Amino acid sequence: MAGAVRQGLPLGLWRCPLRQLTGIPCPTCFLTRSVLATLRGDWAQAVTWHALGPVLVVLALGLGVWTLLGGRTSGRPLMLGGCGVALLGLAYWLWRLWGWGHGVPLPG
Numbered sequence: 001m002a003g004a005v006r007q008g009l010p011l012g013l014w015r016c017p018l019r020q021l022t023g024i025p026c027p028t029c030f031l032t033r034s035v036l037a038t039l040r041g042d043w044a045q046a047v048t049w050h051a052l053g054p055v056l057v058v059l060a061l062g063l064g065v066w067t068l069l070g071g072r073t074s075g076r077p078l079m080l081g082g083c084g085v086a087l088l089g090l091a092y093w094l095w096r097l098w099g100w101g102h103g104v105p106l107p108g
Contacts, residue, residue: 025100027093030107031056049107052089059085 018026034053037046046053100106 024097025106027089033107052085052092056085 016026016029018024019029028050030049031053034046034050035057037043037049038054038057043054096104
């Protein structure tokens, strides 16, 4: 928890149950830290934590602006986009697991 305080994260964040039980980080491990680093403008640190953090921030901001400008979306494109992001996240997680299994250290 001290590491979280040093990174400027609020106290009280839940720990990953998968990592607690198995020692294997889940697909979203380090994503909160990545999003927070992105919002602070620290893109290098954000990508170090999780490469999809900046992507999610940009997508969320883009969707927010689109909605504020009166743009409408049907459920199908949002579902396809969500599935695409989920598949990208799964592929990224498997790539990171392979790296961690071959000596690449965990972030932080």
